[in-house]
Amino acid sequence: MLETIRSLENSIEELNHHSVSWINKHYVIDLQNKGLILLSSVNSAADGDELQTVLDGVKEYVAVVQPIIKQIQNKEL
Numbered sequence: 001m002l003e004t005i006r007s008l009e010n011s012i013e014e015l016n017h018h019s020v021s022w023i024n025k026h027y028v029i030d031l032q033n034k035g036l037i038l039l040s041s042v043n044s045a046a047d048g049d050e051l052q053t054v055l056d057g058v059k060e061y062v063a064v065v066q067p068i069i070k071q072i073q074n075k076e077l
Contacts, residue, residue, distance in 0.1 A: 001051075001055065004055055004058050004059060004062075005039070005042060005058070007058075007062050008038060008039055008042070008058045008061065008062060009039065011035055011061070011062050011065050011066070011069065012032055012035040012036060012039065014069045014072070014073070015028050015031050015032045015035065015065060015068070015069060015072070016028075016072060017029045017032065019075070019077075020072055020077040021077060024077045028068070028072070028077075031068065034061065035061060035065070038054065038057055038058050038061055041054045041057075042054050042055070042058065
């Protein structure tokens with residue numbers, strides 16, 4: 001669980017909207033905001049089933065943003 005949360009936090013940090021073209025800034029900012037909402041959801045999850053659902057969402061989010069983070073790092077966006 002902690003590894004999943006760290007992965008989410010790292011993904012949010014690596015989605016640096018200052019490093020992308022102005023056309024893509026809002027897209028990256030939106031992805032950051034969605035990550036922050038997921039992080040907040042992890043912290044407020046009440047029971048095991050709810051937490052597992054949120055953690056599954058976190059894993060899906062990280063999988064989706066990793067290619068975008070690589071594009072940012074390679075200065076392709």
